[in-house]
Amino acid sequence: MIKKLILIFLLLVGAGFMLWLYQDVTNEDRHFAVQNTAKSKNNYLLDFKGHISQAIRPTEHFSFPIEIGAIGPSESLYSGPNQYPFYCMSRDSKLGQPEVDNYEALGVPVYDSDKVIGYSKDCGVKTRIDYYTLSKKGSSYIASKVTDVKTAKHTELPLFRVEQGTINRFIYTLIMPIKNTEVDNRRAKSKWNKRLIYQFNGGSGIGFRQGRQKASRVMTRQAQQLLDGYAVISSSGNKTSYTYNMLLAEDTARRVKKQFTSLYGNPLYTVGVGGSGGGLAQYLIAQNSHGILDGLIPLYSYPDMITQTTYALDCDLLNNYFTFRAADKSTWRDWEKRRLIEGMNAINGFPQKGGFLQPINQLMSGFTPSFPKGSSECINGYFGLSAFINNPQQGFIREHYAKHVVDETKWSYWQDMSHVFGIDENGFGLSTWDNVGVQYGLNALKAEKITLDEFLHLNAHIGSWKPQQQMRQEEIVLPFGHKLPIWLTLWGNHNITTPIDEVAPRHVGSIKAMNQAYKSGQVFIGNIDLPVIDARHYLENELDMHHMSASFYSRLRIQDAKGHSRNHVIWVAHKDFDPTKQAFDMMDKWLSKLKSEETLTTITAKPESLKDTCFNKDGSIYGVGEGVFDGQWNNRKEGICQSRFPMFSTSRIEAGGHWAGTMFKCPLISVKKAVEQGIYGKVNIAEHLSTLQRIFPQGVCDYGGRDIGLPNAHITEYLDEKFRQQGVELRMVNKQSNLP
Incomplete structure (x- = not known):
């Protein structure tokens, strides 16, 4: 069997290189490729002493409108x-x-x-x-x-x-x-x-x-x-x-x-609409500025991208562990067990795109090959994105640039934001990602769904992403173009830290970058007053990356910042029903009423019938009203829509983190103190205290504390003041609308 797989592998690689050598897919791209990199000139950048929403935007100096034929x-x-x-x-x-x-x-x-x-x-x-x-x-x-x-x-x-x-x-x-x-x-x-x-x-x-x-x-x-x-x-x-x-x-x-x-x-008004990244852009633009949007219809949304990377960049680390490093790899072939660690959905028997890559990479690494018999959202939704976002040697647009331009450029999201987040001593954009002290699978351990040995081995060997200056390009063959790449470094395993004395090092994120991410408005902190109808299809059973829980991360952040979320409506629909037209109709009623009377507020202008709702396949309403989505995310009894459309979590939530997902870097407490505080529940950890201390020499996450990445001064003062103001505003609104 192994010889047969080796032969298949050699044939694939051989055919791949032959096709790669003779393909002309990128010839036209090379014809129009960037030949040399221009030097950036100084240009005005907002001052982020406080939160971006406090910064005054400069007066427009360009003469609009642009005339026909002008640039x-x-x-x-x-x-x-x-x-x-x-x-x-x-x-x-x-x-x-x-x-x-x-x-x-x-x-x-x-x-x-x-x-x-x-x-x-x-x-x-x-x-x-x-x-x-x-x-x-x-x-x-x-x-x-x-x-x-x-x-x-x-x-x-x-x-x-x-x-x-x-x-x-x-x-x-x-x-x-x-x-x-x-x-x-x-x-x-x-x-x-x-x-x-x-x-x-x-x-x-x-x-x-x-x-x-x-x-x-x-x-x-x-x-x-x-x-x-x-x-x-x-x-x-x-x-x-x-x-x-x-x-x-x-x-x-x-x-x-x-x-x-x-x-x-x-x-009369401007309403935003857009899905996925187009949803989070609405949240952030509405939070950070005035005068662009009056209402939002985010679809398949996340609250922002940067806090999503916190758990998304865990995915390949976990897949690398399950595939190559686990003490008993067979136990992790149960995809529902993987779900306990990853948080996001995983399904036994689900067809895995690119599943043939696993045995090829296992053979190359000297392991017994096996085909996956299931898949997860981490793979189906996020495979490859860690390389594109986090690896400065990778990118995915190289054919558009001359070779020396490719070699000179650091291709990552961190580099995109380096003028705001800053750069390190090697010229790489500072990264916010951090996993020091994260106890992967802590909730599963406490629930006794994984053994203590499994918990300890996972956390000792999972490691982290290497520093950017040590990263190398993924080894990928493109025999059939970008639609079907053959990855020869599956899960970016060559860019993941390896164990030293049985413990793989973790990654320390940049506090400066985290501070700047908050202050520059890359993080959704929930400070939004505009009408919002957050709508999505239920896609958890598709292992789609647009997980339902993301809408509730936004809800929690709004509640934390405002003290309420009455301007925030969530709709979840069966995948065969599109509620977008209804969302536009309801938003029109909401905004038209708000704009028609100066005395009305966002909350008092909201249509009475507009509430949290879940929809059936035929568009009929399955559940509507307060509490229909209640569940684990807000520590309440499961609501009717939550029961119909169950949501999943993330690796950081399953490590004991908050559902709001706003912690870049957790405060640390010693392992001894964690045991004393009962972080491990009923699990007897005493005999393994020294092992835990060796895995977590700096301590473990205390999610009851404050995000170390949160700026110490301006933004917290701003949020505290806004909350005080909003308390007064909310009381006024309650008085006008006879709300409790």
Whole structure:
């Protein structure tokens, strides 16, 4: 059997290298690759002495609107210097090549036929107007470009004016429903219902590129709303595939909206919509700033990305342990047992994408090979993301850059944020990730669902991610392109610390980076007053990364910051029912009422029928009202919706952490003190005290304490003051609405 697997492996690798050598998938990308890295110029960056929400944004100095044929601002208003290298993607967005902005071979080459006529480092595109229609095909819509203006004037289909160009180097899109008689008038808006949607989009990625934004895609995402008379705006800078720098995302959104209002005037309101990263962007922009959004419809959301990395970067560490390091690997082939440690869902028998990689990597490491007989959200949802986010030698966009540019660049999220978080002595962006003192599987040990030996071995051998300067690129073969990579360093095992005297070292995160993450608004701390309808499909049984519990991390943070969460509604639907249209309808009632009477507050304007709800497959309501989602997350008896759609946790929650998930670095107490405080429940730990002390020489997490990564002064003073103010405001609201 082993010989057969070895033969299969050799055939795969041999065929892979042959196809890899002869593939021409990236030839065109190389043709337009970034040739050299430009140097960043100084540009204004907000002062984060306190929380970002206290910082005054500078007065706009660019003259909006951008005229047709002109190029928008290439430097941000207040989010710091431009990032380089920067790959232009206007061709991918059907907008043609970028404009030449230098002749020093900085950025991508610009061609006239086969001749290079200059280079573009900032990817500027001239502002243009096109016309599109929407037509129905089955249950979905198709957006079609009208190529002839004369045809546009006589079309009987709904017509939309689409403006595109670049702002802050990203591609922006404005879409306005119009009459066919308004084709020649840029500012005409007679079919607009005065309501504006800002469309945010998700994805997992790092910066260093402009991103693509096709007008047709923006339109089909909001087709129903466009047909109902809404205007829609968006930017590739508000798609988290291209940046998780939420300061830059806010700066960009503010300017895109400014372009819109300079043409059409102020809307009645602006509501955000978007899934995954497009959901967390709404939470953070609404928390950090004013004047961009009036209401939020986050879909499949997380509260933010950076606190998500706390547990997401545990995934590959745990998979590496289960696959290569466990004392008894067979016991961890029970995927429901893995769930006890990982927190997120895991299912026996679930088909694992890329499952063939396990025996290949086991053979290479000298272990008996075995195919996985199940999978987890850690694998199905997060596999590979740790390399892309955390490994400066990796990235996933290398074919867009000349080799020396690739070698010179540190490809990571931490580098994206280095101008805010800071850099270390080796020039690498400071990281917030920390797992010192984390007792993986503590809850399972206390519940006697794993043995003490399993607990001790896991925590001794799991290790951590190596320091960035020690990381190496993943060994990946791409015989069939990026859609089917063959990983030869599964779970990034070569970038994980190995045991020294039977204990693998843990990773110490940067306190400075943590402080800056809080102050610069990369962390959702719950300080939000706007109306929110947080909606999602239930996808736990799909092992989808968009786990239901994330909505409740946001809920807990809002409650902690505000003392209530009455502006926050959660909807969970069966995967076959889409509640988005209903969310828009309810948000319209909420915001229209709020805007119509100055005496109303967010809470008093909220429609009476708008409550936490879960929906059946046919769209009927399964449960509605206060308490329907109660459960372990808030220490209450399980509600009807929680029972129908059970949620799961995370590795840090299962290590004893809070459901709110806002602790970057836990305060430590000695193992002896932890035993005295009863952290291990009924488990007799006394005989193994010396072993625990050897595994945790610095101590173990005390989750009853305060996050060491939380800034000591300004932000806590700010939060305390806001809470005092909100206590007064809440009493006023209660008085007006006769609430208890």
